Amino acid sequence: MADSEDITNIALRRSIFYPAAEIYSNSPSGFWEFGPVGEAIRRKIIEFWRKEFVQKEGFVEIYGAQILPEAVFKASGHLTNFNDPIVQCKKCKALHRADQLIAEKIKEIVPESMSIEELSKLIKHHEVECPKCKSKEFTEVRKFNMMMKVDIGATGDIPCYLRPETCQSIFLDFERIYKTSRQTLPLGIAQAGCSFRNEIAPRNTLLRAREFGQMELEIFFNPKKANDFEKFSTIENNEINLMLSEKAGITPIKAKDAVEKKQVSSKMIAYYLAKWQMLWEKLGVPKEKMRFRKLADDEKAFYAAEAFDFEVLTSLGWIELTACNNRTDYDLKGHAKESKKELSVKEEGDSESFIPHIFELSDGIDRPVWVLLDLAFRKEKRGPEERIYLSLAPRIAPYFAGIFPLVKKDGLLEKGREIFKELESHGFDLVFDEKGSIGKRYARIDEIGVPYAITVDYDTMKDGTVTLRDRDSLEQKRVKAEKLPELLWKLQLGLEKF
């Protein structure tokens, strides 16, 4: 298993991700860039989510503006509610998140619902120290709004904000998309894009950044019909890793039993939880390392009636990947009121019009990149040497195979290029490397998670075979170069094992 330093080290060494504007010494923390390898992994995660969850589920996808006017966040509640409690050390002037300082001291989670007065009291009561200068003198706790303001117009007279969550665009567009999509509820609208939060203490690289990707799905539904959900039968016997409380632990339960026992409020929601779990299994998260943690009332976001955090066990412990929230009609109601627009719907068979409820699967993009890298990290002793590789699922590996001519002379280089071109024309993402010893070339692609290596040697020139090497088992076999497209295609789709 990796420790979190391993991921940072490999990320920086191979430019998978790295700090933004890092050539400038005073660049703010919490902004990250993805290099070619990281960008390929990032994009493949999004594409797989899109294919498996958006398209196959019959959802639609939009792409909205990141800057939105103030009225949007008045309606959404973010202007008043999207705050972190902060304190300042009176001695060294450092700013800290009050709840985090307390949590680190008492080794317990501090509920989000706690007031700033209560937090001030707790800081004094537990004699919390400033992590920087060890002073115990703090200002009173105050609220700090995490949204980033941008003033638009030549006189800066149009107050706007960078969206703190991508779903707001979806809520704003719902009415238009609903009318033009010619679909009936439940209607899923998805978006992959960026969100922005002025975190006071960005940390753990991609896990808490100030600018970060989100892929969000907002499913608009009629709460009276949430159990009238035909597709449920296809997964009713699938087990969901539910955790109803810390004490109960993870209790895998069949979707149909979870609904019957009212652990999940409807067939519709249970269906998407089961499907969500399947998505992440396909992306490489072992079943035993995932759970849906049901949130207690004081942990839930201010808009949620029912909430599960989809969490994955990493080298840093359980990390939240996805907020699965039943947001009820909170969002559309708020926007309808503030915009004075009619956002209710009435469909065939409905006796009256109503404001649709929303169930969301709100996922990060950067976080899954980190989590999947963390889960894939392997360090093995092999004699005197250490072997590091990423056992990434082939569908999110940055390249599917490396192509290596053993030497540059005697036509091997040209033969290698020929095979590269042929495989590229079949749509495979490949990396070509002719420099350095073959062992080093293997090590380099192992480290970025490329599943296969194809080596062109003198036998290739004689009998047309190449060596195909498997990243995880290190097994090698000789195969005819002409058979590669079909073989790689089967390996990619999982139709054949190495």
Next chain:
Amino acid sequence: MADSEDITNIALRRSIFYPAAEIYSNSPSGFWEFGPVGEAIRRKIIEFWRKEFVQKEGFVEIYGAQILPEAVFKASGHLTNFNDPIVQCKKCKALHRADQLIAEKIKEIVPESMSIEELSKLIKHHEVECPKCKSKEFTEVRKFNMMMKVDIGATGDIPCYLRPETCQSIFLDFERIYKTSRQTLPLGIAQAGCSFRNEIAPRNTLLRAREFGQMELEIFFNPKKANDFEKFSTIENNEINLMLSEKAGITPIKAKDAVEKKQVSSKMIAYYLAKWQMLWEKLGVPKEKMRFRKLADDEKAFYAAEAFDFEVLTSLGWIELTACNNRTDYDLKGHAKESKKELSVKEEGDSESFIPHIFELSDGIDRPVWVLLDLAFRKEKRGPEERIYLSLAPRIAPYFAGIFPLVKKDGLLEKGREIFKELESHGFDLVFDEKGSIGKRYARIDEIGVPYAITVDYDTMKDGTVTLRDRDSLEQKRVKAEKLPELLWKLQLGLEKF
């Protein structure tokens, strides 16, 4: 040919694109959203650019943060140079771009290099009127910086800006990517992402927005070796639509002649211009509607030594799609100086280290969407009716085919769904529609540019054939349903004509 209103109308009617936060009446202009159809087109344009131009050319792609610290824009020159000249009407207080007001009055382009004093004089001299209130009394022209500021940190003490061009991330990352990519110059680094400009007068929907997509390619090269470019021979006889001056007009010239006559400064640059033209031909721009307009010295951006605007003829006249700039070593030199980092390189065979020069192909994303919609728009009289369709290239059509059961009864609906599932499993993007008359269903997919329609009727139940209809010619043929995957695949790749 379309007029520009046609595109706006169809975009709003079919939710291809529409204003952000449009349910709020006072939302600022210049922010747009893409609905499912527009997002599919947008994404397919990016994906084709990535495949054809980034991957096939051996370039790498990064994904950078949109918020960057002040030092970056001090070095890039944007803090001092990225200004629009603005004037305010003394009577109605409306703000205008001074150069645009003058240009509209004198019907001539006003050079970017003109000083604010000269612009003030011209406004008086030509007795320019306020377009809003017709007053001729204006304030003096002043400079207005178009960057959007964002203050980061709990005390807002870290001044940052939303990037006004995506390429800045590429310049910042060059050193790291160069070192870890193990490639030699020329090295192309690409990025698709968002940029932000606080335009005073956003207009023409996607053509001048405040938040907009860019797909940029920055090619780092050794200026001494720009003619040592092997791949040039593959396109040396291709004609490039060069326009050296307004007077000379478009003069298609072979790449090798353009280099020989020094109309283009190097084989490397001529190669990419020729390839760029090919890319847009494949995306549906007719050859006679594209040109590379060589910019005169007073038109070029402040960093460019040699600049071509790649322009496309639309219903609004020639529109700039791509800035093709030879930026020399301006960018890396600026960042090296400001960051005090060594950004020069020295490769095998180089006698001394040098700062790489940059040739860029800086393209929008939203603009191409608009331009390709505009070029694809068709309005035809058919008897008493009018037929509207988008003749989009199949590779960027939002869906490849529509599947329509003639009626819902007698098993046709189920048969249609079966064919849908079968074709979907082959990776085709499809739209299924069982509602309304077949004629209306055809019209609906024609309007969003879907190339083919597959109709399931009573004969399908008897002999397994369906009707395949071609969007542009309206021709129909009967084909066996089981032959559809292969036939559609050939149509998609252009291996077969309808």
